[in-house]
Amino acid sequence: MALKSNLLKRLLVFALFWLYPAFLPAVTPPIPAQPSQYVEDLAGVLNAETRARLNARLKDLEAATTVQVVVLTLNSLEGEPIESFSHQTAVKWGIGQKGKDNGVLITVAVKDRKYRIEVGYGLESILPDSLVGSLGREYLVLNFRKGDFAGGIVAAVTALADKISGGQVVSKADEGSPPHPATTVRQSGSPGSINPLTAVLLLIFILLITINIFRKARKGGGGGFFWFGGGGGGWSSGGDSGGFSGGGGDFGGGGASGDW
Amino acid sequence: MNKNLLVVLGVIIALVVIVGGWTISGYNRVVTMDENVKTAWAQVDNQLKRRFDLIPNLVETVKGYAAHEKEVFEHLADARTKYFQAPDVKGKIEATGDFERALSRLLVLQETYPQLKANETFLKMMDSLEGTENRLSVERKRYNDAVRTLNTHIRTVFGHFFAGLAGVSKAEYYQIPEAEKAAPKVKF
Numbered sequence: 001m002a003l004k005s006n007l008l009k010r011l012l013v014f015a016l017f018w019l020y021p022a023f024l025p026a027v028t029p030p031i032p033a034q035p036s037q038y039v040e041d042l043a044g045v046l047n048a049e050t051r052a053r054l055n056a057r058l059k060d061l062e063a064a065t066t067v068q069v070v071v072l073t074l075n076s077l078e079g080e081p082i083e084s085f086s087h088q089t090a091v092k093w094g095i096g097q098k099g100k101d102n103g104v105l106i107t108v109a110v111k112d113r114k115y116r117i118e119v120g121y122g123l124e125s126i127l128p129d130s131l132v133g134s135l136g137r138e139y140l141v142l143n144f145r146k147g148d149f150a151g152g153i154v155a156a157v158t159a160l161a162d163k164i165s166g167g168q169v170v171s172k173a174d175e176g177s178p179p180h181p182a183t184t185v186r187q188s189g190s191p192g193s194i195n196p197l198t199a200v201l202l203l204i205f206i207l208l209i210t211i212n213i214f215r216k217a218r219k220g221g222g223g224g225f226f227w228f229g230g231g232g233g234g235w236s237s238g239g240d241s242g243g244f245s246g247g248g249g250d251f252g253g254g255g256a257s258g259d260w
Numbered sequence: 261m262n263k264n265l266l267v268v269l270g271v272i273i274a275l276v277v278i279v280g281g282w283t284i285s286g287y288n289r290v291v292t293m294d295e296n297v298k299t300a301w302a303q304v305d306n307q308l309k310r311r312f313d314l315i316p317n318l319v320e321t322v323k324g325y326a327a328h329e330k331e332v333f334e335h336l337a338d339a340r341t342k343y344f345q346a347p348d349v350k351g352k353i354e355a356t357g358d359f360e361r362a363l364s365r366l367l368v369l370q371e372t373y374p375q376l377k378a379n380e381t382f383l384k385m386m387d388s389l390e391g392t393e394n395r396l397s398v399e400r401k402r403y404n405d406a407v408r409t410l411n412t413h414i415r416t417v418f419g420h421f422f423a424g425l426a427g428v429s430k431a432e433y434y435q436i437p438e439a440e441k442a443a444p445k446v447k448f
Contacts, residue, residue: 128391
């Protein structure tokens with residue numbers, strides 16, 4: 001009996017921990033949650049087939065070059081400049097590999113008619129701002145004006161992928177910006193990120209439950225472990241094949257924006 | 261008697277180790293923060309230089325359309341000189357303000373000469389410039405974050421002590437003067 005109420009208390013405490021972020025003042029628009037795929041179509045402008053195709057393409061790209069390209073569509077930025085939104089999202093999601101900083105984030109704000117292609121530190125030499133700007137004008141603007149979001153995004157991703165796999169990817173930026181100083185300048189962990197904390201709490205939580213289950217199932221044997229096996233694929237519930245997880249890449253603000 | 265002596269000795273040694281360790285870590289902390297500020301400033305400086313380097317090309321592109329707007333170009337050149345002659349961070353920040361005023365006037369020329377917007381060379385130039393401006397604001401923000409960390413720490417009781425010990429002083433925030441808040445945002 002004492003055991004049950006103890007567990008209940010613990011459950012409550014951990015539940016509150018997880019709900020706490022909901023009470024924090026909202027940032028408009030809030031940075032979307034970490035996606036499990038390369039394509040996060042919050043605006044719903046891409047059909048399932050396109051998403052699957054893009055995901056596969058980008059997964060292959062990462063496998064071949066370690067470069068991570070992520071596509072995000074959303075309805076509105078709610079007044080926030082796309083540059084700061086894009087930069088914060090890219091950094092928070094950790095697109096690109098840590099150290100190499102070879103990530104790209106394509107953000108399309110459909111109702112605002114704005115887009116931005118954010119380029120990580122490590123890709124600035126093969127994807128300079130002017131090239132990215134031209135790319136946007138050529139592939140995104142023309143297609144978006146026709147309402148063809150799928151066409152535009154696929155064309156842009158294809159062009160980017162070609163550029164990325166055609167050139168050398170690994171070296172750091174050379175277009176005048178200095179080697180990015182590792183992590184000395186940045187605060188360790190942005191105030192909003194709770195993932196490590198959540199992970200630790202989850203672990204403790206699971207541990208406690210396991211211990212309690214074991215106490216009860218002493219005779220029955222390891223009956224409590226089956227649900228750990230189910231989580232083998234990672235925390236993400238993915239319908240399509242996917243599996244994007246941020247490598248911790250950093251962004252210096254390079255890239256280009258545009259509207260249509 | 262001996263035992264007591266040992267205990268006292270043990271306590272003293274423990275205290276020395278603790279205080280010593282505390283002093284070292286406090287000192288190191290302040291020094292690290294100061295170094296972070298310097299590194300962050302180097303990043304800002306680099307982006308500012310990059311912006312200066314881009315400008316001549318931009319000017320050349322625009323000159324083709326707006327040859328008689330000489331004044332704007334002269335102001336840019338003057339501000340650039342002022343920046344490179346500035347003796348310290350504060351001076352550089354001031355010179356940057358002048359430069360940004362001149363730059364915004366250059367950008368306004370787009371309105372006067374709309375043919376510019378159809379020129380792909382010009383558009384690419386603007387991409388590079390906007391990219392640099394964006395990088396600048398990222399580095400500025402990181403610089404200010406580093407400055408905030410340092411300055412806040414220096415104001416704390418122990419931080420103040422260690423800063424004095426290490427010869428570390430407060431750093432200057434990178435404030436954008438009110439007049440420039442809008443410049444040089446580019447809108448087509």
